[in-house]
Amino acid sequence: xxxxxxxxxxxxxxxxxxxxxxxxxxxxxxxxxxxxxxxxxxxxxxxxxxxxxxxxxxxxxxxxxxxxxxxxxxxxxxxxxxxxxxxxxxxxxxxxxxxxxxxxxxxxxxxxxxxxxxxxxxxxxxxxxxxxxxxxxxxxxxxxxxxxxxxxxxxxxxxxxxxxxxxxxxxxxxxxxxxxxxxxxxxxxxxxxxxxxxxxxxxxxxxxxxxxxxxxxxxxxxxxxxxxxxxxxxxxxxxxxxxxxxxxxxxxx
Numbered sequence: 001x002x003x004x005x006x007x008x009x010x011x012x013x014x015x016x017x018x019x020x021x022x023x024x025x026x027x028x029x030x031x032x033x034x035x036x037x038x039x040x041x042x043x044x045x046x047x048x049x050x051x052x053x054x055x056x057x058x059x060x061x062x063x064x065x066x067x068x069x070x071x072x073x074x075x076x077x078x079x080x081x082x083x084x085x086x087x088x089x090x091x092x093x094x095x096x097x098x099x100x101x102x103x104x105x106x107x108x109x110x111x112x113x114x115x116x117x118x119x120x121x122x123x124x125x126x127x128x129x130x131x132x133x134x135x136x137x138x139x140x141x142x143x144x145x146x147x148x149x150x151x152x153x154x155x156x157x158x159x160x161x162x163x164x165x166x167x168x169x170x171x172x173x174x175x176x177x178x179x180x181x182x183x184x185x186x187x188x189x190x191x192x193x194x195x196x197x198x199x200x201x202x203x204x205x206x207x208x209x210x211x212x213x214x215x216x217x218x219x220x221x222x223x224x225x226x227x228x229x230x231x232x233x234x235x236x237x238x239x240x241x242x243x244x245x246x247x248x249x250x251x252x253x
Contacts, residue, residue, distance in 0.1 A: 002187055003156070004069055004071075005033045005059070005076060005109070005187050006069075007031050007033075007065065007066065007068070008029070008067075010066075011062060012025070012062075012063035012065060013060055013061045013062045014049055014064050024050060025211055025212060028240065029216070031216070032191075033187040034203075035183070035191070035204060035223045036179070036204075037202060037205075038190045038192070038198035039192075040193070040198045041193065041209060041232060042232055043193055045209055045232075046208050046210070047191045048161055050160055051080060051159050051189070054078070055078045056078065058089070076155075077157075078155055079157075079159065079160065080161065081147055082161055085146035088149070089134040092134050093132075094137075095130040101153070111153070114151070119148045119151075121176075121178050122147070129141070139165075139166035140167055143171075146173060147163060151182060154185075156187060157187045157188075158186055158189070159188075159189045160189070160190050161191045164189065164192070179201060190202055199219070204216075205218070205222060209231060214228055214231070
């Protein structure tokens with residue numbers, strides 16, 4: 001089973017150095033991970049920036065992000081799977097990339113087997129792509145490869161930024177199944193502007209608007225916040241609920 005993991009955010013601020021048009025500011029937030037967390041917001045709301053701050057990829061201008069396990073300060077293993085993996089994977093050789101990942105892990109055989117296993121769940125055979133470059137794979141294949149590599153590293157917290165971009169109906173169904181299994185042992189955060197995706201996978205939501213965290217809670221709490229629903233473009237929750245039900249019914253046919 002996954003271990004306890006919580007985060008404390010205190011007066012977190014981030015501003016892009018070259019422009020003052022965007023300012024991320026998260027004041028005080030304490031959150032204990034339980035189930036799958038969804039971060040929702042319209043484009044430009046700061047989702048990716050906030051995700052990278054949580055993952056430690058970028059440093060805040062001020063404030064802090066502190067993680068705790070079982071009440072003690074910790075530095076958990078966090079993997080951030082990017083919104084545009086093709087920017088990283090297009091020019092690389094797949095086999096060389098996997099070898100580089102293996103060289104950084106003590107349990108090379110276990111990680112290799114895990115990579116192959118997760119690729120297989122996405123209907124990809126590593127032996128068929130290992131000698132290819134990123135340019136020879138489709139956008140959907142690059143997306144599935146990036147997610148499979150992230151899963152194989154077995155992080156305590158996996159952050160998936162817009163994970164369904166480029167995935168067809170089959171790929172999305174495979175992703176849902178993979179994450180349902182993965183969540184039993186690991187914490188997951190889904191970052192997306194697609195509320196239907198967030199609603200399908202996550203049980204707790206963070207909603208960002210123009211660099212501010214304007215909501216944290218579950219679906220029932222969100223239903224009572226009509227002003228927030230309208231502000232972030234979720235004009236009808238019932239529409240999303242109905243769409244989700246219909247999607248689930250179709251995927252069982």
